[in-house]
Amino acid sequence: MGRLPEGFLWGGATAANQCEGAYDTDGRGLANVDLIPAGPDRRSVMEGTRRMLEFEEGYRYPAHEAIDMYHHFKEDIALFAEMGFKCYRLSIAWSRIYPNGYDEEPNEAGLRFYEELFDECRRFGIEPIVTIVHFDAPIACTKKFGSWKSREMIGYYLRYCETIFKRYRGKVRYWLTFNEINMILHLPFMAAGILFEEGEDIEQSKYRAAHHELVASALATKLAHEIDPENQVGCMLAAGQYYAYTCDPEDVFAAMQKDRSNYLFIDVQSRGRYPEYARKMFERKGYEIGITEEDEKILAEHTVDFISFSYYASRLTAANPEQYGETSGNVMKSLRNPHLEASEWGWQIDPLGLRITLNALYDRYQKPLFIVENGLGAADTPDENGYVDDQYRIEYLRAHVEALEQAVNEDGVPLLGYTPWGCIDLVSASTGEMRKRYGFIYVDKDDAGNGSLKRSKKASFTWYQKVIASNGEER
Ligand code: BGP
Numbered sequence: 001m002g003r004l005p006e007g008f009l010w011g012g013a014t015a016a017n018q019c020e021g022a023y024d025t026d027g028r029g030l031a032n033v034d035l036i037p038a039g040p041d042r043r044s045v046m047e048g049t050r051r052m053l054e055f056e057e058g059y060r061y062p063a064h065e066a067i068d069m070y071h072h073f074k075e076d077i078a079l080f081a082e083m084g085f086k087c088y089r090l091s092i093a094w095s096r097i098y099p100n101g102y103d104e105e106p107n108e109a110g111l112r113f114y115e116e117l118f119d120e121c122r123r124f125g126i127e128p129i130v131t132i133v134h135f136d137a138p139i140a141c142t143k144k145f146g147s148w149k150s151r152e153m154i155g156y157y158l159r160y161c162e163t164i165f166k167r168y169r170g171k172v173r174y175w176l177t178f179n180e181i182n183m184i185l186h187l188p189f190m191a192a193g194i195l196f197e198e199g200e201d202i203e204q205s206k207y208r209a210a211h212h213e214l215v216a217s218a219l220a221t222k223l224a225h226e227i228d229p230e231n232q233v234g235c236m237l238a239a240g241q242y243y244a245y246t247c248d249p250e251d252v253f254a255a256m257q258k259d260r261s262n263y264l265f266i267d268v269q270s271r272g273r274y275p276e277y278a279r280k281m282f283e284r285k286g287y288e289i290g291i292t293e294e295d296e297k298i299l300a301e302h303t304v305d306f307i308s309f310s311y312y313a314s315r316l317t318a319a320n321p322e323q324y325g326e327t328s329g330n331v332m333k334s335l336r337n338p339h340l341e342a343s344e345w346g347w348q349i350d351p352l353g354l355r356i357t358l359n360a361l362y363d364r365y366q367k368p369l370f371i372v373e374n375g376l377g378a379a380d381t382p383d384e385n386g387y388v389d390d391q392y393r394i395e396y397l398r399a400h401v402e403a404l405e406q407a408v409n410e411d412g413v414p415l416l417g418y419t420p421w422g423c424i425d426l427v428s429a430s431t432g433e434m435r436k437r438y439g440f441i442y443v444d445k446d447d448a449g450n451g452s453l454k455r456s457k458k459a460s461f462t463w464y465q466k467v468i469a470s471n472g473e474e475r
Pocket of ligand 1 (some may be wrong): 014018179219238310330373377421428429430431436
């Protein structure tokens, strides 16, 4: 069993709206993510098919308090340090910095909050990995000009980027421009704050909005490099290789097309141009994306330094999928793979799929990779002392660490680090539940919003501590 290379960034990952809470504290503005309720309407609100631009009676909004990391971050970072974290992936809430998104001046209290947080990380030698947008968009932008549907958004995003790049120069070196950029096709309101009008060509609008994000991402990369040449900028993909259900070439082709629907974004961010299959698709469907010559130049000149991605499971598809059973996965549904077990939420468990995905991405892009999300969402039952013996989680993570170690040491994939998702229990993005937990640290809070918010170490805490201390050898 091998070790990972020196300097490998072991850590964990969170996102502002799923852990911070304090949604209206210290001048923070409202964001799309604050308006997504728990419960049966969540999915339709995330998709934008159910419009919810104001809080409504009878709904619970889990982002409002989440696990209140806003007031617990020192305690939480101390626990991460105790595990030996070399890095911590978190996101900045845009509306803490620019409450409406388009304000002229930033909100000093918001800037100070993250400054203290980064200083706290650095005090323990933890490298912050910062997602600039993890699904959030100031709701004022949605109301005023339709958020990412409008080109205007690019300028406001860059204003926000410039502010944080300058303020945190020397404190933050790793930046991710957009979390799971391909999610915009599946959950457009949650991922980009966009909504649609009656009769609108929704697919076209999504690709237009995505184009604005891609241009913004390239310009942010340019800006980050100008402000500090030490900055490393990455894109972020909701990954998971598609398998073909059978060796029927029709199934193999279907799997390739599904992969391309996700790769499309990374092709642009990493290779610097829209791939031919995307151009042909836009042409065939008659989509007007509004790609200018200037845009093409920007995309070509400012590609990312590395590629980060989330991986929870592989995916399975077929030319005629109706004949097979379906299961859920990270938002995108998949056919049920008879060779794999699944979590309680139906996400299939496939460690070798991680090695396959790492290799596929490296073969395609030849840039360093970073696994910035992975993990098992499971319901934990603490004993009478509040201790969770989460052997199932250890088993999942061990197998995935093994797979990534093999991808590095046997296949030669350059991998910067590994930050398992929800290193401390937090609100689930897809379901809004607390019950679906990923953490090494248990947080006492339930789906109804009750609990002391007390943090306790699970069995996986000690396990991960050993993994990090031995640089992956002891697992
Ligand atoms: C990804 C998101 C995260 C996170 C994770 C786990 O899509 O980037 O925000 O939540 O999936 O998903 P869930 O919370 O739905 O279990």
